[in-house]
Amino acid sequence: MAAQLVWTPVDVVTQRLMVANGADARYVNGVDMFRKIVRNDGVRGLYMGFRISILTNAPSNAVWWASYSVAQRLVWGGVGCLLRRKYGDREGDMMMIRPDSKTVMAFQGVSAAMVGGLSTLIMMPLDTIKTNFK
Incomplete structure (x- = not known):
C-alpha cells in the first residue's frame, strides 16, 4: 500500500x-x-485509480513473493545437477561450494526475473482492467 x-x-x-x-x-x-x-x-x-491499483498490485506482489523462494531453489538446484554431472557424484563424496557475492547476486537476479515474468503473466488481465478503469 x-x-x-x-x-x-x-x-x-x-x-x-x-x-x-x-x-x-x-x-x-x-x-x-x-x-x-x-x-x-x-x-x-x-x-x-489508487484503489484499483492496490487491488491489482497486492495479488501481483503476493504471487511474486510466494514464488521467489521456489525459483531460487530451482535455479540453485539446476546448478547442483550440472555440477554433479561434471564432477560426478560418488557415494560419501560431498562437494561443498561457497559462491561469492557476485554469484549469489546473479542467481537472485535470475530468480527475480523468472518470478517477475510469472507474476506479469498471471496478473496481466487485471492490469489491463486497471488501465482501462482509470
Whole structure:
C-alpha cells in the first residue's frame, strides 16, 4: 500500500502521456504533465485509480513473493545437477561450494526475473482492467 502512494502518481502521469497526442498535447515532459495535473485536478488527480491499483498490485506482489523462494531453489538446484554431472557424484563424496557475492547476486537476479515474468503473466488481465478503469 505504501508503494502505491509513490507509484500511482507515476502511473497516472505515464498513462496520460501515452494517451496525449499531437496538437492536443501541450506537455513538455512528465514533470510538466505532473504540474498540470496538480494545477487542474489537485493532488487528488494524481491518485485517480489508487484503489484499483492496490487491488491489482497486492495479488501481483503476493504471487511474486510466494514464488521467489521456489525459483531460487530451482535455479540453485539446476546448478547442483550440472555440477554433479561434471564432477560426478560418488557415494560419501560431498562437494561443498561457497559462491561469492557476485554469484549469489546473479542467481537472485535470475530468480527475480523468472518470478517477475510469472507474476506479469498471471496478473496481466487485471492490469489491463486497471488501465482501462482509470
